[in-house]
Amino acid sequence: MISQKSRYALRALIHLARHGDASIATIAEHENIPRKYLEAIMAELKLHGFVTSRRGKSGGYTLARPASAISFADVLRATDGPLALAPCASRTAYRRCEDCVDVETCSIRHALIAARDATAAVLEATFLSDPEADAEVT
Amino acid sequence: MISQKSRYALRALIHLARHGDASIATIAEHENIPRKYLEAIMAELKLHGFVTSRRGKSGGYTLARPASAISFADVLRATDGPLALAPCASRTAYRRCEDCVDVETCSIRHALIAARDATAAVLEATFLSDPEADAEVT
């Protein structure tokens, strides 16, 4: 499962993709996200370079890149960490599992890597611009 | 990410698949799993019908079904819940997301379902008997 935060983040970004610039208050209301929590999430998304902001009256948030250039995988990695089911199955952020005796002979890693590749193929091919499209998995 | 518990569970079950009956102490030692924690995990696996146990001296655990009939998906669902990335993307345990306005028009559900199907295809085709094999995804 991804976190509530990740679901909020995706929905907020898609809102921006569909409606253009918007304030936190607007997004929070339309997407049914707690306003104060959304503030924290948008700050994080800004740090990761997904959005830019303008302060003051009539300020708000804007996508920093075209919606067609931001994938679900990008967002989920930023908000929830690796897509993989175990640290040792991540290709973008490999880490040894704490208790692992020997990575090479680990009995479960192979399958977890296959699962991560399958998920990544879908999520890397799904973009904010058209999240309902069937991902073209190649 | 799956939980530590799930990784322990998979490794413990694969140990049984490979070496036949074994006690908690034996599995814990060979698989580098905390003994007391493994006790709790095996109890849970028994409740779910993956293993049977014998008490007393020379007791221990046995797979309740052939290793080739227990998939990674079976085990992970028992120890970690649905494979899906969101409650509303699960096919085996669908739940509405708490904050969801309308399931039908949810902007992220489509992709999450596609991701869940991709993962499930792999994990349902990977078995304790041969976890290193490439899953035959059909």
Place this chain on the structure above:
DNA sequence: GCTTATTCCTATAATTCCGATAGGATTTAT
């Protein structure tokens, strides 16, 4: 300039989950 609407910053809090440990009761083979 004042007001208002906004982002930004820091701090805190409640709850839950995770990973584990402790101690002993019960069962069974030898």
Place this chain on the structure above:
DNA sequence: ATAAATCCTATCGGAATTATAGGAATAAGC
């Protein structure tokens, strides 16, 4: 009897998750 194992109940620290509170800083419009 003894030893080796599962079973049972209880507890626990720490981390993560999901927020909320309160106000400072900024900018637009009148």
